[in-house]
Amino acid sequence: MFFQMSESPYELILFDVDHTLLDFDASEAYALKLCWQQYFCEAVDLETYTVVFKSINLSIWHEVENGKLKPNRVSEERARRCLRHFGFSGGKASGLGELFAEGLASVAQWLPDVESIFRSVARDFKVGLVTNGLVRVQRPRVAALQIENSLVTYQISEEAGVLKPNARIFQNAMEEAGSSPEQTLMVGDSVSADFQGAINAGIDFCWIRPDSATLPLGFPKPKFAAESVGELRSLLDMGG
Numbered sequence: 001m002f003f004q005m006s007e008s009p010y011e012l013i014l015f016d017v018d019h020t021l022l023d024f025d026a027s028e029a030y031a032l033k034l035c036w037q038q039y040f041c042e043a044v045d046l047e048t049y050t051v052v053f054k055s056i057n058l059s060i061w062h063e064v065e066n067g068k069l070k071p072n073r074v075s076e077e078r079a080r081r082c083l084r085h086f087g088f089s090g091g092k093a094s095g096l097g098e099l100f101a102e103g104l105a106s107v108a109q110w111l112p113d114v115e116s117i118f119r120s121v122a123r124d125f126k127v128g129l130v131t132n133g134l135v136r137v138q139r140p141r142v143a144a145l146q147i148e149n150s151l152v153t154y155q156i157s158e159e160a161g162v163l164k165p166n167a168r169i170f171q172n173a174m175e176e177a178g179s180s181p182e183q184t185l186m187v188g189d190s191v192s193a194d195f196q197g198a199i200n201a202g203i204d205f206c207w208i209r210p211d212s213a214t215l216p217l218g219f220p221k222p223k224f225a226a227e228s229v230g231e232l233r234s235l236l237d238m239g240g
């Protein structure tokens with residue numbers, strides 16, 4: 001049973017997953033080490049491999065944002081470029097891509113102070129997740145947290161066929177939850193995916209601000225801003 005805080009206009013709280021609820025860096029570090037051990041350890045040290053991976057990853061996602069590469073090509077293309085960078089043939093790219101996804105999928109670590117607040121919010125509001133990611137990575141991670149029973153919706157971009165900030169993925173979530181945009185709050189760390197998406201879908205936004213980052217020019221002030229989801233409960237209790 002849900003009861004709505006009389007002060008709060010919201011009944012549905014949508015959360016981004018990585019860097020908002022979960023420590024993505026921990027999952028990525030584990031996945032990188034796994035790949036390095038199986039593919040690269042004789043050619044290069046882990047630190048160098050990590051730096052090269054991150055630079056290739058960054059340029060790949062720029063290409064996705066600019067429409068030059070389809071999101072479903074990221075995993076294999078990134079693996080191919082890493083292999084080529086270190087002088088290997090690209091033939092093992094699909095195996096390496098799979099191993100990286102497996103590594104990511106096997107680590108699900110809450111950010112500090114987030115779990116208890118998430119569970120407390122889930123007792124009083126409908127909660128859902130909206131994430132840009134792969135089904136085979138994001139489903140097992142959320143399953144490991146044992147929060148699936150509290151979720152009224154779980155939108156993964158690969159399944160939805162659209163990425164945040166496309167309004168469609170937020171609309172899917174609200175439809176499944178049976179809530180209107182006025183009754184919904186999006187909580188996330190990314191300005192380009194989460195905040196822009198909330199604006200596109202006409203819903204309020206709580207910005208989980210990474211390291212006191214400032215908003216790019218042209219963005220309005222979000223409804224709420226916090227260093228961590230750990231502060232969300234008190235923000236909601238104070239009213240929207």
Ligand SMILES: [Mg+2]
Pocket residue numbers: 016017018019020188189190
């Ligand atoms: Mg995020």
